[in-house]
Amino acid sequence: MLDVVFLAMFVVVPLLTASVFLVKARGRYQLHKTLQLVMASVLLTAVLLFELDMRVNGWEQRAEPSPYFDGTNKWTCPAGISLIVHLSFAVPTLLLWIYVVVQALRNFSRPPGPGPHSRAHARTGWLAAGGMAMTAVTGWIFYWLAFVAV
Numbered sequence: 572m573l574d575v576v577f578l579a580m581f582v583v584v585p586l587l588t589a590s591v592f593l594v595k596a597r598g599r600y601q602l603h604k605t606l607q608l609v610m611a612s613v614l615l616t617a618v619l620l621f622e623l624d625m626r627v628n629g630w631e632q633r634a635e636p637s638p639y640f641d642g643t644n645k646w647t648c649p650a651g652i653s654l655i656v657h658l659s660f661a662v663p664t665l666l667l668w669i670y671v672v673v674q675a676l677r678n679f680s681r682p683p684g685p686g687p688h689s690r691a692h693a694r695t696g697w698l699a700a701g702g703m704a705m706t707a708v709t710g711w712i713f714y715w716l717a718f719v720a721v
């Protein structure tokens with residue numbers, strides 16, 4: 572699951588960029604909605620499976636060969652610190668995504684288009700998109716420090 576989520580982020584980040592471009596520059600509101608809902612469901616499923624994998628198998632054993640991991644100083648070695656940084660983006664971003672999607676579904680018209688919710692959605696939407704980009708970048712850094720570096 573670690574590898575699946577690592578690779579999935581290479582799809583999500585360009586897809587998110589495309590979705591924001593389509594809505595902002597092309598006015599493709601319905602396509603933006605569909606893309607965001609697909610992304611949200613895929614990400615939610617990935618997070619659930621990923622959490623299950625972490626609870627069952629953990630990551631420490633697989634990080635043992637890395638020079639950036641130290642089992643006796645799990646949270647103060649570079650891999651551990653990078654995981655804390657990653658989680659401090661990932662957890663608030665997950666909550667913010669749920670909030671942005673729920674608010675958008677409740678407050679935009681059907682089919683979706685600009686309206687009274689636009690200003691609030693633009694603000695929280697950009698924050699959520701930025702949070703997701705940072706989650707991906709910090710996740711890749713953790714992945715490299717823990718599982719790739721030799």
Ligand code: HEM
Nearest residue numbers: 600604607668671675676683684685689693696697699700
């Ligand atoms: C986490 C999911 C989502 C993110 C990150 C997101 C992000 C964004 C961003 C960054 C913009 C451009 C704002 C700007 O003009 O600068 C935007 C616009 C828009 N989004 Fe989303 N969005 C999400 C989900 C949704 C959903 C589910 C809907 C529909 C129910 C929706 C409908 C719209 C509409 C109608 C606009 C155009 C608003 C306007 O220009 O007046 N979005 N979104």
